[in-house]
Amino acid sequence: MAKSKIKSNFKIKNHLNYILIGVVLVITFIMNSIGELGRLDRSTLVRISFSIILAVSLNLVVGFLGELSLGHAGFMCVGAYLGGYFVNVFSGFIDSPLLVYVISIMIGGLISAFFGLVIGIPALRLKGDYLAIATLAFGEIVRNIFKNIKFFGASQGLETKIYPEKEFFIITLITVIVVLILCQNLIRSKHGRAVTAIRDNEIAAKSMGINVTFYKLFIFIIAAFFAGVAGVIYAQCIGQVKQESFSYNYSIEILVMVVLGGMGSINGSIIAATIITYLNILLQNELSGPLASVKLVVYAIILIFAILFNNAPAFNNLKNKLSLKGNRKKSKEKDDEAEWNRIDTKIKMDEMLSYDLPNDDDVNSYSNSKEDN
Amino acid sequence: MAEYMLETKNLGISFGGLKAVQELNLKIKKKELYGLVGPNGAGKTTVFNIITGVYKPTTGTFLLDGEELKGKKEEVINHKGIARTFQNIRLFNNMSVIRNVMVGLHNQPEFRCDPFTSMFRLPKHFSSEKEMREKAKEILRIFNLEEERNNLACNLPYGKQRKLEIARALATNPKLLLLDEPAAGMNPSETQELMDTIRFVRDEFDMTILLIEHDMKLVSGICEEVTVLNFGQELAQGKTSDVLNNPEVIKAYLGD
Missing domain, CATH: 1.10.30 (DNA Binding (I), subunit A)
Structure with missing residues (x-):
């Protein structure tokens, strides 16, 4: 009975992100079947898929749990090597490539999650910068271990079997939708509430009887699992798993996606992951030879502008002038020099969590009260 | 079932050479409203932090409803039935x-x-x-x-934030509720309302309540028994009206 009541309150707004990806999926499918999609476009879509999975899973740790992890590429590395290895093994005796894909993402994800558990138990005792350093070290260690294992091709990297059909992007986009549904369901539940409570005020959360250690570890493991899944997709897309690709630069790149999209915003992560991945491929094709290093500069400029655009008083003035809604803000606030010190990195959780109050008639009163401030 | 809801036995904690709390023996009966008062820095909040598991006591122990909870983690102590509010409000x-x-x-x-x-x-x-x-x-x-x-x-x-904090603590279904300066920063009418709320909570939920308070009107108004702390030591203990008229207590508060 409860279920039917919730269903009647199904709001498109709350499910916009995966419905949108479903639309993209249908459009690209049609374009592909009439032959509009080239080989490069298809591989771009796959790259965007695993970037979205990476960004969303890192957002669980950085945005929702509020812990800085710089080892996400390390978990992806584990998934890519081991998942890639199992792809090679299973495709020997299983005919259906889809079945091989599903089994290997599960195995890659689970092994990666196990690494998450092993790293998480000691590392999550650390706070803030120390956790960042520990996870950073983990990422580098993992990559160097794989570099020295002959079994995985040592410095040559592991040759993996590329997904044999052209329509790989359809399967990866479906995977993205599944990952998004799972992440969003987790965040929009009592467990998501507990996690945001820990981020808001850890001492109060403890005194409310919330098992802080459990939830930190749980979110860390879930994020590692999805990073492993992304790694397997990577292995099946590129066909050659090399440890250089998972250097800490890549961890930072994922972090940039999360920060650019807004910490604690799943939709933001999706958009930022798409833009950055696309830009990356675009710049790689346009800038070759000595100009290749310009790519990193372009990155930095984008990030600086994104931060400025959101926080600098001058930009805020410009935004207010340009937008009709801008008049709402008091002029006093705009000139406030101290605004710089109040850079808001955490978005209001209620917008994310609004799903779990579906049958309240006066949900709007929240948004009203927000405008009053 | 034990006679007392909360019993502390020689409870003490020292930070380095500083003895923040020494030999504290509280005996709080079921459904009692108990006050813990004392001048600033007397160690009242430290007592709360020990009872809720934030600090581990260096000497002594404490029992909730006959069960020893010394050395347990904060969340476990909450599951056993102690909920608290904070002096500086800590809402989400x-x-x-x-x-x-x-x-x-x-x-x-x-x-x-x-x-x-x-x-x-x-x-x-x-x-x-x-x-x-x-x-x-x-x-x-x-x-x-x-x-x-x-x-x-x-x-x-x-x-209302204060009230919400109490509501949130009650939601954890505790046996013992610890209120850390619930009336701090409230005007007299709000304090009056708070007193009614605290009494109501005790009667409605059969709750045992231990509260820290500086507002003597509130303490004498609702608390049945009080303990006075001074420099981490128990100065006086007993019926509220007797204790608050004790010359030692008045001296501790106002000086000579």
């Missing part, structure tokens, strides 16, 4: 009022629902979420906060 500011209370309900056995049930949205998730929301509304109704349930906690006026 970026969450709405009702969700603050729902965090308090998190560990109640009737709303148990493991993370994977929520991730895959099994029917159990929907039923437990719905029941949780109903229960949270019920608690908010008691505190007259139902109207504001969808506002952010940080947008509430000060007095």
Whole structure:
């Protein structure tokens, strides 16, 4: 009975992100079947898929749990090597490539999650910068271990079997939708509430009887699992798993996606992951030879502008002038020099969590009260 | 069942050479309203922090309803039945009022629902979420906060934030409620309202309440017994009216 009541309150707004990806999926499918999609476009879509999975899973740790992890590429590395290895093994005796894909993402994800558990138990005792350093070290260690294992091709990297059909992007986009549904369901539940409570005020959360250690570890493991899944997709897309690709630069790149999209915003992560991945491929094709290093500069400029655009008083003035809604803000606030010190990195959780109050008639009163401030 | 809801035996803690609390022996009966008073820096909040597991006592022990809780973690102590509020309000500011209370309900056995049930949205998730929301509304109704349930906690006026903190602590279904300066920063009419609320909570939920307070009107108004702390030591203990007229206590508060 409860279920039917919730269903009647199904709001498109709350499910916009995966419905949108479903639309993209249908459009690209049609374009592909009439032959509009080239080989490069298809591989771009796959790259965007695993970037979205990476960004969303890192957002669980950085945005929702509020812990800085710089080892996400390390978990992806584990998934890519081991998942890639199992792809090679299973495709020997299983005919259906889809079945091989599903089994290997599960195995890659689970092994990666196990690494998450092993790293998480000691590392999550650390706070803030120390956790960042520990996870950073983990990422580098993992990559160097794989570099020295002959079994995985040592410095040559592991040759993996590329997904044999052209329509790989359809399967990866479906995977993205599944990952998004799972992440969003987790965040929009009592467990998501507990996690945001820990981020808001850890001492109060403890005194409310919330098992802080459990939830930190749980979110860390879930994020590692999805990073492993992304790694397997990577292995099946590129066909050659090399440890250089998972250097800490890549961890930072994922972090940039999360920060650019807004910490604690799943939709933001999706958009930022798409833009950055696309830009990356675009710049790689346009800038070759000595100009290749310009790519990193372009990155930095984008990030600086994104931060400025959101926080600098001058930009805020410009935004207010340009937008009709801008008049709402008091002029006093705009000139406030101290605004710089109040850079808001955490978005209001209620917008994310609004799903779990579906049958309240006066949900709007929240948004009203927000405008009053 | 033990005679006392909370009993501390020679409870003490020292930070380096500083003895913050020494040989504290509290005996709080069931359904009692007990006050813990003393000048600033006497160690009252430290006592709360020991009882809720934030600090581990260096000497002595404490028992809740006959069960020794010394050395347990904060969340375990909360599960055993001690809930608290904070001197400087610690609400989950970026969450709405009702969700603050729902965090308090998190560990109640009737709303148990493991993370994977929520991730895959099994029917159990929907039923437990719905029941949780109903229960949270019920608690908010008691505190007259139902109207504001969808506002952010940080947008509430000060007095209501205090009330919400008590409501959130009650949601964890404790046996013993610790209130750390509940009337701090309140005007007289708000204090009066708070006194009624505290009495109501005790009668309605059969709660044992231990509170720290500087407002002597509140203490003498509602507390049946008090203990006075001074420099971490027990100065006086007994019926409220007797203790507050004790010349030693007056001297500790006002000086010679």
